[in-house]
Amino acid sequence: MLWTLLLFVTIISFWYAFEGNWDRNLFKASPGFVCENLNTSQAKAWLRTHPETQVLDVRSKAEFDGGALPNAMNISFGDKAFDGKVAVLDKAKPVLVYCAGGFRSRKAVAKLKELGFRNIQHIHRGYMSWKPDSQP
Numbered sequence: 001m002l003w004t005l006l007l008f009v010t011i012i013s014f015w016y017a018f019e020g021n022w023d024r025n026l027f028k029a030s031p032g033f034v035c036e037n038l039n040t041s042q043a044k045a046w047l048r049t050h051p052e053t054q055v056l057d058v059r060s061k062a063e064f065d066g067g068a069l070p071n072a073m074n075i076s077f078g079d080k081a082f083d084g085k086v087a088v089l090d091k092a093k094p095v096l097v098y099c100a101g102g103f104r105s106r107k108a109v110a111k112l113k114e115l116g117f118r119n120i121q122h123i124h125r126g127y128m129s130w131k132p133d134s135q136p
Contacts, residue, residue, distance in 0.1 A: 023037055023106075026106060026109055026110060027109075027122070032118065033113075033118055033119075034094075034118065034119045034120070034121075035109065035113065035119075035120045035121075035122070036120075036121050036122065037122050037124050038096075038121055038122060038123055038124060039123075039124050039125075039129070040123065040124075040125070040129045040130055043096060043098075043121065043123045043130075046094075046096065046121055047070075047096065050094055052093050052094065053093065053094045053095065053096050053121070054073065054089050054090065054093055054094070054095045054096070055069050055070070055071050055072040055073065055095075055096050055098075056072070056073055056075060056086070056089065056095050056096065056097045056098075056108070057069065057072040057073065057074045057075075057098060057099070057127075058075060058076060058077035058082075058097060058098070058099045058104050058105050058108045059074070059076065059077075059099050059100055059104070059127065060076050060078060061074060061076065063100060063127075064076075067127070068127070069096075069098065069127070069130060073089075077099065077104045077105070077107060077108045077111075078104070082108075082111065083111065083115065086111075086112065086115065087115075089117075091115075091116050091117050091118065092118070093119070094119040094120070094121060095112065095117055095119070095120055095121070096121040096122070096123065097109055097112065097120060097121070097122055097123075098122070098123035098126045098127055098130075099126045099127065100126050100127050100128055101125060101126045101127075101128050102122075102123070102124055102125050102126045105122055105123070105126060106122065109122050
């Protein structure tokens with residue numbers, strides 16, 4: 001039991017260190033570019049004050065069909081045609097990206113940056129942190 005607990009604590013500690021380093025690099029500021037890692041409350045506030053935001057759900061279609069943020073567009077990050085499909089979005093408008101827990105959407109943020117999106121908002125813990133019955 002003690003070894004299991006120690007292993008669990010070690011894995012969690014490693015993940016938080018890894019995630020923190022990843023976030024510091026992914027969400028650092030640069031001139032003419034906005035990329036923020038928002039908690040659920042901040043994301044809801046962002047959507048209220050920026051109605052032009054394009055909401056991008058990068059989960060699978062099955063996950064999306066099980067519930068999604070209002071007005072979300074589903075383009076799975078696992079789709080080989082992700083780059084081409086995301087090209088339908090307006091690079092001049094903000095995009096709020098999320099997945100289930102934050103891993104795939106962080107990868108999507110990096111890809112969106114490469115593709116020239118200038119205002120990217122990210123939901124830190126993804127859809128799991130969003131209350132499905134609430135509205136932004």
